[in-house]
Amino acid sequence: MHEIKLPKTLREVNVTRYVMPLREGGSLPALAEADDGFNYVLKFKGAGQREKALIAELIGGELARKLGFKVPEIVFAQLDAAFGNSEGDEEIQDLLKSSQGLNLGLHFLSKAITFDPGATKVDEDLASRIVWFDSWITNVDRTFRNTNLLIWNRELWLIDHGASFLFHHSWENWERHAASPFSTIKDHVLLPRASALERVDEEMKRIVTPELVEEVVEMAPDEWILASRDTETAQEAKEVYVSFLKMRLAQSHVFVNEAIDARKALI
Known part of the structure; x- marks a missing residue:
């Protein structure tokens, strides 16, 4: 497998554990644990809009950050080929298999509440x-x-671009x-x-x-x-x-x- 050149402006993590899906729907984002000890909202390239959704998430999120908005850290998330073999849900297992390789993660803001x-x-x-x-x-x-x-630490945070x-x-x-x-x-x-x-x-x-x-x-x-x-x-x-x-x-x-x-x- 050829080495992927990644921009140095985003960190790269390896996904170690699928915790749970975050909501129903075509994209099925998930809460996942990575090898740096943090949890991430994982966006899969095998989901509905595939890589285009990840491109939009990355460009939109990082533009927002550079313009001064609060945005969770975005990371490149590597999914190993063997990841998800033990997953019991067939739909999730198919998603994980089609998302092997490079995906996108957003740092999970623990105890954040949805903006009302x-x-x-x-x-x-x-x-x-x-x-x-x-x-x-x-x-x-x-x-x-x-x-x-989201409201986190009494501040407004932008997610999902x-x-x-x-x-x-x-x-x-x-x-x-x-x-x-x-x-x-x-x-x-x-x-x-x-x-x-x-x-x-x-x-x-x-x-x-x-x-x-x-x-x-x-x-x-x-x-x-x-x-x-x-x-x-x-x-x-x-x-x-x-x-x-x-x-x-x-x-x-x-x-x-x-x-x-x-x-x-x-x-």
């Missing part, structure tokens, strides 16, 4: 930044039904996606609190640099990108991710205005 918009009031500046960010990366999965926000980057499911239309508004933002759990979108837009455009975008996209392993066969080379695909984010940033007024109009309809 009725119980916790989020600062309007923070809410605006999160709404802006999710519009930028086209993250459809931060709704009242599934907030993908695997449903971002909608364009990479229909690769040839990426330029159209980059220039499009993000109508799904109307369902965002924090939209009612996002009163500072125009100011946040100006701030974010100063913070997000081409170097920041390129550094994060480069972290995506080539083998994940090439698995979908959307491009001839991994570098070609990475250039599309970078171009998508840069183009969307340059035209941020399109998705910001969409969010502002959607918020007006709510309040």
Whole structure:
């Protein structure tokens, strides 16, 4: 087996024990233990959206971290070929077998609670930044039904970015996606609190640099990108991710205005 070159910006762990599935559904993420003694929420490349969900999770999560949001540590998680042989659940065993090799893990925040918009009031500046960010990366999965926000140590943490980057499911239309508004933002759990979108837009455009975008996209392993066969080379695909984010940033007024109009309809 050839040696996989991993970006040095993420740690790598070996999964030692499957603890339990975390929820029902196609992706079946799991709580797992690794050889560093920590528990991780494990995202499998053999699940529903396969490697594309892991790419979105990595790029979305690390962009969020670099922009100052609280995000659990993301690690590369190696799954041994023999792992899961003793698993009694046939569906889980099939998932583990199809996920041998490189997967993704997020540090498990013990005793964290799911964000409840009725119980916790989020600062309007923070809410605006999160709404802006999710519009930028086209993250459809931060709704009242599934907030993908946790409260841990009295702080708001962002999780689960695997449903971002909608364009990479229909690769040839990426330029159209980059220039499009993000109508799904109307369902965002924090939209009612996002009163500072125009100011946040100006701030974010100063913070997000081409170097920041390129550094994060480069972290995506080539083998994940090439698995979908959307491009001839991994570098070609990475250039599309970078171009998508840069183009969307340059035209941020399109998705910001969409969010502002959607918020007006709510309040």
